[in-house]
Amino acid sequence: MTDKILISLTVNGTAYDDVLVEARHTLVDVLRHGLGLTGTHVGCEHGVCGACTVLVDGAPARACLMFAVQAEGADIRTVESLSDGDAELSDLQRAFSEHHGLQCGFCTPGFLMLAEGFLAERPQATKEEIREVVSANLCRCTGYQTIVEAIDGCARQRRGEGRQ
Ligand code: FES
Ligand code: FES
Numbered sequence: 001m002t003d004k005i006l007i008s009l010t011v012n013g014t015a016y017d018d019v020l021v022e023a024r025h026t027l028v029d030v031l032r033h034g035l036g037l038t039g040t041h042v043g044c045e046h047g048v049c050g051a052c053t054v055l056v057d058g059a060p061a062r063a064c065l066m067f068a069v070q071a072e073g074a075d076i077r078t079v080e081s082l083s084d085g086d087a088e089l090s091d092l093q094r095a096f097s098e099h100h101g102l103q104c105g106f107c108t109p110g111f112l113m114l115a116e117g118f119l120a121e122r123p124q125a126t127k128e129e130i131r132e133v134v135s136a137n138l139c140r141c142t143g144y145q146t147i148v149e150a151i152d153g154c155a156r157q158r159r160g161e162g163r164q
Contacts, residue, residue, distance in 0.1 A: 007072045011035060012081040021068040028052045028063035030071070031078060039079040039109050043138070050137030053110035054078050060117040060136075079109035082116065092116060092154045101150035103141035110137050115151045123159065127152050 043051035055077040
C-alpha cells in the first residue's frame with residue numbers, strides 16, 4: 001500500500017488544509033486531478049514546454065517538476081485565478097485575444113501565468129525583456145510575435161500608456 005501524506009496549501013485564494021497526496025504526485029497532478037483545476041495543461045511532463053506554468057508564491061514555476069509535497073504552505077495561482085469565472089477576462093487575457101496571441105491555445109495558460117508573474121515583478125519590462133522571458137515556454141503555433149505584442153500591450157496599458 002502506498003503511503004499518503006496530508007498537505008496544506010492555498011490555491012487561487014482558497015485554503016486547503018487536507019489534501020491527501022502520494023509522495024510521487026506532482027503539483028500539476030494535484031491541481032488537475034485532486035482539485036479539478038484543468039486549466040493548467042500538461043505537455044512534456046519534463047520541464048521543457050512550460051504548458052504547466054503556475055505561480056508559486058508569486059513566481060512562475062513548472063508544476064510538472066514540483067512534487068506536491070514541496071507545495072506545503074505555498075500560495076499557488078493557476079490560470080483560473082485570472083478571471084472571475086463569469087466570462088469576464090482579465091486585462092492580460094484580453095490582450096492575448098486582441099493581439100491573436102493564441103491559435104490552438106494549448107500553451108496559453110502557461111504563457112499567461114508566465115507573463116502574469118513576470119509583469120508583477122517587472123511592470124516596466126521592455127519588449128526585449130518580454131521576448132527573452134517568453135522564450136522559456138514553447139508554442140508551436142504562433143511564432144511568438146503576437147504573444148510578445150500581447151504582453152507588451154498589457155504592460156503598457158497597466159502603465160497608463162494607452163490602449164493594449
Ligand atoms: S508539462 Fe511541465 S514543462 Fe512541459
Ligand atoms: S497556440 Fe498552439 S501551441 Fe501555442
